[in-house]
Amino acid sequence: MVFEQLSDRLTNTFERLRGRPRVTEVDLDEALRDVRVALLEADVNLKVVRQLIATVRERAAGERVLESITGAQQIVKIVHDAIVEMLGGAATPLARADRPPTVIVLAGLQGSGKTTTAAKLANLLRKQGRHPLLVAADVHRPAAIDQLVALGKQLGLPVRAVDPKRVATDVAALASGAAAEGHDTVIVDTAGRLHIDEAMMTEIADVVAAAKPHETLLVVDAMAGQDAVESATAFHARLPLTGLVLAKADGDARGGASLSVRAVTGVPVKLIGTGEKLDAIEVFHPDRLAQRILGMGDILTLVERAQEHMDEKTAEAQAKKFLEAQFTFDDFYSQLQQVKKMGPLGDLLKMIPGLGGLAKQLPEGPEAEREMRKIEAIISSMTKAERADPVLINGSRRRRIAAGSGTTVSDVNRLVKQFAEMRKLMKQMGSMAKSGRLPRLPGMPGLPRA
Ligand SMILES: Nc1nc2c(ncn2[C@@H]2O[C@H](COP(=O)(O)OP(=O)(O)OP(=O)(O)O)[C@@H](O)[C@H]2O)c(=O)[nH]1
Ligand SMILES: [Mg+2]
CATH class of the missing domain: 3.40.50.300 (P-loop containing nucleotide triphosphate hydrolases)
Structure with missing residues (x-):
């Protein structure tokens, strides 16, 4: 999508920031400069960018993100909220006449x-x-x-x-x-x-x-x-x-x-x-x-798309597992099967938190299909226990899975690593949802609406 480059840059910026043990003033300045340049390079209006950066800076000072262990996370949230505001806040539904049409x-x-x-x-x-x-x-x-x-x-x-x-x-x-x-x-x-x-x-x-x-x-x-x-x-x-x-x-x-x-x-x-x-x-x-844009995926749109193509119960159960980070390779496999019915694979994968990177590695067209089959083959070569608990998959198991699926150990490594990243991100999303910072998913009474 048009915002891909912007998304890549911002994701990198925040990954770097998250890598710091504590956020110093220099880190914050550097991150804000990156955000500013990324937005300007994406062609966002200069005045709007200035306003956004000023807002973020002010709130970061107010929330004392500096020297805090959760500083990076807080900054991501502040930037997220500022972008949401720039985009208009809550969704505005189409008007409907009291008396049709x-x-x-x-x-x-x-x-x-x-x-x-x-x-x-x-x-x-x-x-x-x-x-x-x-x-x-x-x-x-x-x-x-x-x-x-x-x-x-x-x-x-x-x-x-x-x-x-x-x-x-x-x-x-x-x-x-x-x-x-x-x-x-x-x-x-x-x-x-x-x-x-x-x-x-x-x-x-x-x-x-x-x-x-x-x-x-x-x-x-x-x-x-x-x-x-x-x-x-x-x-x-x-x-x-x-x-x-x-x-x-x-x-x-x-x-x-x-x-x-x-x-x-x-x-x-x-x-x-x-x-x-x-x-x-x-x-x-x-x-x-x-x-x-911030590389957090878009589970809600994915769920809605899924609902158009699969029954609601399956979609909700999977969304719930997503947010609770109980997602296993089995779920992933069945997700892939459903995803195949839902149209351009890359688009869909981008909506799954942490899978944007995988989507980028996926080429378009027939090659994408080959890549898909590879992933399916790798998952099929895992044992039931491995699929349920990916932590089990150590070096010798990886070699066995690679041999069994006709792929290489580095293919297996890549998939396992991406899967782990995906679960980590889901966990973050899950706690955001619980604290009310993400809108409630349909059929998830446990999570409050933002
Ligand atoms: N990729 C993509 N193409 C689009 C989208 N919307 C419209 N198009 C394409 O843009 C071109 C112009 O679309 P139209 O709907 O004819 O535009 P229009 O504003 O009615 O054009 P005029 O009537 O000539 O003023 C067509 O080739 C559409 O297929 C979109 O969301 N994505
Ligand atoms: Mg027209």
Whole structure:
């Protein structure tokens, strides 16, 4: 994802910090300098970075992290919280009309991802039991309506187009007639422009004035750098935006600018687009993204994805084991089997705390499959006792496992080491969850909600 490099740098910084017996003033300065440079290199807005560093410094002084044995851990938490705040704090749900239909208008620059987002959002809401109608109001690009119609067809969802001469009034008319046709939600795709120009702004402002949407979402391209922030500011000056969508957050460019878009505009990010497919959209959770950026994994999103693909009981049981660090190689194996059903392996592994590194070593495509089979072979060559208690796996056992699985001792070493790291991280996450610093997992009554 776009934040990968940032995540790598921050993870390294904190690993170094954790390696110190006590955090000295020099260590703190060095860590904060690293964080600052990492954020700037990721293209996060300068002012936002300054503010964040100042906040962290102030809180670190307040909590007296210096010379404390748990100082490093405290600093990670302070940075985590500051990033969550920068990203907007708690997740902001999409508005819903008291009296249907809920009208959602998508705006944005050309190619930012509006049409795709319209279809993805319709798909997402339908999964939640809603009955969306897609409205094609991009009358400037001849193929734009066809594009939305094609996406609607793929999803089996209705699409209505407006008359080019009456864009605003047609949108309003379709919206007010939607409930009578059984639609509780209307999603309006609008035209994009290369630059923000007056004609464009007037047209979309007219649509918004006529249709009185409950949500006016600006779709920004997470790969567009500071342009994304600038265009968001310009749009917000003309339109009463209620939320942002970060599209293309799966790209590999420096995506940090998009992290500052909330702080600069004050408009909450509500959704995040993570791929070209029509299910690649997620509700935006600042805390989860902060955890991913800080290399803490993203168990909640993983659990949600898992729930879409496996039965809830299995997902919850595994999540619970995760946090209690009782996870064994057997669990890992069955996780891998399920993960295989769930789509791009690397993406999923990155959400498991401590497995980001493994995900990076996994090449894409067929080679990834080979690598997977290797891991499976290694686990299959372990005895039942070894799988349940990896501590047993000493040197001679490693040689036996390598021989049995047709791999090398260093392959086995690597897997065992990564597994141990994963358990260590899970333990930390588990205690964070217990102290209420992580949101409660579904079906885990023992853990309080943050
Ligand atoms: N990788 C990735 N690609 C995306 C995402 N969202 C959109 N795209 C791609 O970005 C390109 C532009 O998307 P559109 O939805 O057509 O963008 P638009 O804003 O409607 O474009 P115009 O109508 O021309 O202004 C397409 O190739 C999409 O497949 C995303 O989240 N990830
Ligand atoms: Mg479009």
